[in-house]
Amino acid sequence: MRIYGVIGWKNAGKTSLMERLVTDVRARGFTVSTVKHTHHRFDLDRPGKDSYRHRAAGAREVLLASHQRWALLHELGDEAEPPLTEVLAKLAPVDLVLVEGYKRDSHPKVEVFREGEGRSLIQPEDPTVRAVATDQPIEGLPVPTLDLDDTRAIADFILAETGLRRTAEEGPSAACFDPPQLQGMASVDEAQAALRGALSAVTGQETVALGEAAARILAADAVALRANPPGTNSAMDGFAFAHASLPATGEAALTLLDGRSAAGAPYPGQVPPGHAVKILTGALMPEGTDSVVMQERARAENGLLHFDSAVAPGSNTRAKGEDVAEGAVALAAGTLLGPGEVGLLAVLGLGEVAVRSRLRVGVLSTGDELAAPGSTRDPARTYDANRPMLLALAARWGHKAIDLGHVPDDRDTLRTTLDKAAAAVDVLITSGGASAGEEDHVSALLGSEGRVTQWRVALKPGKPLLLGQWQGLPLFGLPGNPVSAFVTALLFARPALSVLAGGAWLEAPGFTVPAAFAMTKRAGRREFLRARLTAEGRADLFRADSSGMISGLAWASGLVEIGEQAQEIAPGDPVRYYPLGSFGL
Ligand SMILES: Nc1nc2c(c(=O)[nH]1)N[C@H]1C(S)=C(S)[C@@H](COP(=O)(O)OP(=O)(O)OC[C@H]3O[C@@H](n4cnc5c(N)ncnc54)[C@H](O)[C@@H]3O)O[C@H]1N2
Numbered sequence: 001m002r003i004y005g006v007i008g009w010k011n012a013g014k015t016s017l018m019e020r021l022v023t024d025v026r027a028r029g030f031t032v033s034t035v036k037h038t039h040h041r042f043d044l045d046r047p048g049k050d051s052y053r054h055r056a057a058g059a060r061e062v063l064l065a066s067h068q069r070w071a072l073l074h075e076l077g078d079e080a081e082p083p084l085t086e087v088l089a090k091l092a093p094v095d096l097v098l099v100e101g102y103k104r105d106s107h108p109k110v111e112v113f114r115e116g117e118g119r120s121l122i123q124p125e126d127p128t129v130r131a132v133a134t135d136q137p138i139e140g141l142p143v144p145t146l147d148l149d150d151t152r153a154i155a156d157f158i159l160a161e162t163g164l165r166r167t168a169e170e171g172p173s174a175a176c177f178d179p180p181q182l183q184g185m186a187s188v189d190e191a192q193a194a195l196r197g198a199l200s201a202v203t204g205q206e207t208v209a210l211g212e213a214a215a216r217i218l219a220a221d222a223v224a225l226r227a228n229p230p231g232t233n234s235a236m237d238g239f240a241f242a243h244a245s246l247p248a249t250g251e252a253a254l255t256l257l258d259g260r261s262a263a264g265a266p267y268p269g270q271v272p273p274g275h276a277v278k279i280l281t282g283a284l285m286p287e288g289t290d291s292v293v294m295q296e297r298a299r300a301e302n303g304l305l306h307f308d309s310a311v312a313p314g315s316n317t318r319a320k321g322e323d324v325a326e327g328a329v330a331l332a333a334g335t336l337l338g339p340g341e342v343g344l345l346a347v348l349g350l351g352e353v354a355v356r357s358r359l360r361v362g363v364l365s366t367g368d369e370l371a372a373p374g375s376t377r378d379p380a381r382t383y384d385a386n387r388p389m390l391l392a393l394a395a396r397w398g399h400k401a402i403d404l405g406h407v408p409d410d411r412d413t414l415r416t417t418l419d420k421a422a423a424a425v426d427v428l429i430t431s432g433g434a435s436a437g438e439e440d441h442v443s444a445l446l447g448s449e450g451r452v453t454q455w456r457v458a459l460k461p462g463k464p465l466l467l468g469q470w471q472g473l474p475l476f477g478l479p480g481n482p483v484s485a486f487v488t489a490l491l492f493a494r495p496a497l498s499v500l501a502g503g504a505w506l507e508a509p510g511f512t513v514p515a516a517f518a519m520t521k522r523a524g525r526r527e528f529l530r531a532r533l534t535a536e537g538r539a540d541l542f543r544a545d546s547s548g549m550i551s552g553l554a555w556a557s558g559l560v561e562i563g564e565q566a567q568e569i570a571p572g573d574p575v576r577y578y579p580l581g582s583f584g585l
């Protein structure tokens with residue numbers, strides 16, 4: 001994000017300028033957020049309000065939400081005021097952040113200055129002050145002066161400085177990397193942030209046996225019914241004794257008791273000082289002992305156990321609760337249960353768990369040309385690949401995938417199918433008909449009778465992606481090209497379905513590797529390309545980037561991401577690689 005500051009003495013007109021700049025920059029099609037520094041003990045809240053009462057009762061954060069806005073009140077308590085960088089990190093991505101105040105921070109700024117207030121410039125020598133916006137010309141400044149009343153000129157200056165416009169002379173176009181056809185189109189980050197902010201869980205809950213719990217989402221915190229380990233035990237086959245029985249140096253010789261402590265059959269008696277007893281891995285430590293020597297390091301002779309006394313207290317033992325204490329929250333509500341989580345729940349005594357009901361994901365395909373795989377030899381017909389692919393994705397992500405069939409390019413049939421489906425599913429995924437052609441009925445129908453929250457994203461493949469609602473149900477209108485449908489499902493549907501199902505918004509972890517390829521692209525869209533890691537750990541690309549070449553999906557082991565602004569990648573350049581496993585595949 002680009003950051004630009006406005007500073008000035010009190011009453012110089014900072015806030016008025018901020019207000020005018022926001023309006024101006026917004027009107028040019030950019031997204032803007034603001035940060036204002038204040039010295040006061042400011043408060044957005046009022047005594048008596050519910051949120052105030054939550055806070056007064058000691059809540060660390062209070063989040064107020066409505067269908068129009070949300071606000072998070074965070075009480076700093078004894079913590080220090082966060083620096084600007086930390087504050088900025090809390091904002092959703094936008095083109096430009098205007099910062100009022102924070103004059104000592106290193107971002108570029110405009111100083112607002114009025115003659116006749118009996119003051120001098122705040123930071124005449126400060127190189128981060130790039131211009132002075134003033135009501136009177138000032139002679140001899142090392143930086144440009146701008147007319148404080150000419151908002152447009154000040155906005156031009158800031159946009160040029162931040163690179164959102166190359167120079168003020170270029171006319172009122174959008175960013176230099178943002179060709180005209182992309183204007184108004186959300187970036188991937190913006191579309192994801194909006195989606196994330198709009199969704200919450202829609203599923204109920206049920207109790208299932210642990211054997212059925214894999215790939216389900218915990219509906220409540222899982223609390224350990226007993227500790228792991230449940231009692232202090234031995235990590236090795238050997239001999240248990242009290243560490244205090246050992247001489248400071250040299251060889252220990254302890255009296256070896258008859259009997260043993262085995263897993264499931266602990267030694268029944270007490271082990272007196274100066275004695276040792278045989279113990280097996282996993283067996284409870286007998287009373288009177290605290291340490292174990294491995295049997296390979298000890299020698300029993302004439303009723304005495306000899307070993308080197310250089311043994312640390314507590315060696316080769318596992319303390320009760322050292323992994324998880326009884327009563328601890330072992331897994332938080334919302335956790336997706338994988339094999340590791342299932343093992344953990346078992347060890348903590350949870351034979352059954354409260355999980356979210358499975359999200360019902362309805363998948364349908366649109367297009368007159370579609371036919372069931374193998375059903376015709378007519379080359380004008382396309383075998384429906386998206387539906388089985390998207391059903392397989394939804395099932396792999398743990399949801400209940402519901403096949404809603406195939407709808408021809410007919411608006412009435414589409415409406416009837418969506419209406420019927422809306423009663424039986426929690427979320428709809430369509431493919432095809434998402435762009436603006438005459439047979440693109442999904443976008444048209446949503447636009448006229450449903451709700452479109454986002455249409456078109458600066459993404460390749462997947463530009464026509466449509467996010468909306470039908471009868472209040474979230475709908476993902478994925479593009480028809482199979483590769484576009486696949487990529488948009490991974491980037492948008494997967495994290496969103498997780499939230500709807502009661503889980504977390506899923507970020508896909510990626511890592512940086514050298515490119516094994518060269519490519520050029522137009523600036524503006526973020527690209528996700530089918531890729532494979534070579535034996536040397538470089539990312540190689542599929543032979544074509546056409547989004548109809550579905551064989552690339554079977555070839556790829558992951559996706560390479562190329563940023564919006566990139567125009568040229570040379571072999572060896574760092575690129576971001578996301579293995580398919582990062583998308584739960
Ligand atoms: N004038 C424009 N044309 C197109 C644009 C655009 O912005 N302006 N965008 C292109 C891009 S990018 C894509 S992606 C496609 C997607 O558009 P739609 O969502 O409207 O998809 P369709 O036109 O219905 O289908 C596109 C393509 O994919 C095939 N398809 C559709 N469904 C399936 C399926 N279930 N299984 C296999 N193949 C399927 C369909 O037969 C078409 O060949 O639009 C571009 N055009």
Ligand code: MOO
Nearest residue numbers: 461462463484547
């Ligand atoms: O960007 Mo479309 O979604 O490539 O083929």
